[in-house]
């Protein structure tokens with residue numbers, strides 16, 4: 001069956017609009033004060049609104065087959081990714097077999113090499129790839145995890161990423177990732193502050209719960225070593241994305257310096273080759289590609305296979321909060337945890353804050369994957385408007 005159209009869209013219906021911003025007072029995830037690499041320059045305040053490059057612009061892609069069936073995928077930074085879908089990848093794919101997902105990905109991957117197949121092109125390709133998987137599942141009346149060879153499990157164990165760990169505990173989560181407050185330019189004051197926060201968090205979640213720390217690229221090698229040494233008594237399950245992506249040598253140095261504290265990374269790496277290098281250099285213990293950014297589900301399955309062969313787990317970034325991440329975890333033997341980014345403020349249930357109709361949410365830290373066709377999303381065509389108007 002042939003592809004009739006590839007469209008870029010934005011969500012417009014009230015019931016599908018974003019849940020309260022995670023940085024709203026008392027909310028779960030992003031808190032004021034979390035540094036990104038750009039905060040080397042104090043002119044940029046540490047809030048999402050004052051951070052150039054902060055996650056923004058959720059863009060959806062709808063791929064429609066010649067029989068009228070359609071599939072949906074999404075990514076971010078839509079202002080930059082949409083022109084690539086509209087002007088380049090879309091025209092390349094229209095008229096081709098919508099089931100030939102491997103071929104369609106290879107066409108996108110190869111054709112983008114001369115201007116950069118990672119970065120924005122990877123975002124655009126991810127959204128298209130996800131729409132193709134959703135479409136295939138809907139046409140074949142099968143959930144995507146079945147198309148991938150699953151299920152390996154139907155109930156997923158979640159860890160929560162939250163600014164408010166008390167609220168996360170109340171919701172029944174039993175594994176926790178906390179936000180980082182220190183940029184390497186904060187020096188010893190940053191380390192002291194961070195230790196205080198980690199100590200408090202460890203006390204709150206108890207001695208046996210998984211507790212992780214998420215610096216989001218805000219350390220350099222020397223600072224990361226100092227922080228990791230200082231935090232050793234708190235037995236973190238992992239430190240996540242301590243350095244900017246592609247600083248593989250830096251990660252190698254970190255592993256040598258602090259071999260007992262696992263490193264997770266990957267949400268800002270794109271494409272299988274970047275992950276192959278992490279695996280080959282043995283400088284990451286957990287791989288965290290974002291399925292909406294790293295090249296889509298097809299690419300993340302390849303990343304998974306590379307990691308699985310090396311005995312390394314792939315736990316996609318934010319996977320529990322997106323249908324593709326849930327289906328990926330259901331279909332892969334060695335992805336035994338999923339990340340759920342808490343976006344509901346205290347008192348608002350996860351279901352009430354859920355912005356994707358039909359997508360299951362965790363209950364007591366566990367999530368039962370949908371067995372509806374495709375990704376199981378229950379959007380209506382009128383939930384969307386064209387991205388560019």
Ligand SMILES: [Mg+2]
Nearest residue numbers: 214240241267
């Ligand atoms: Mg992260």
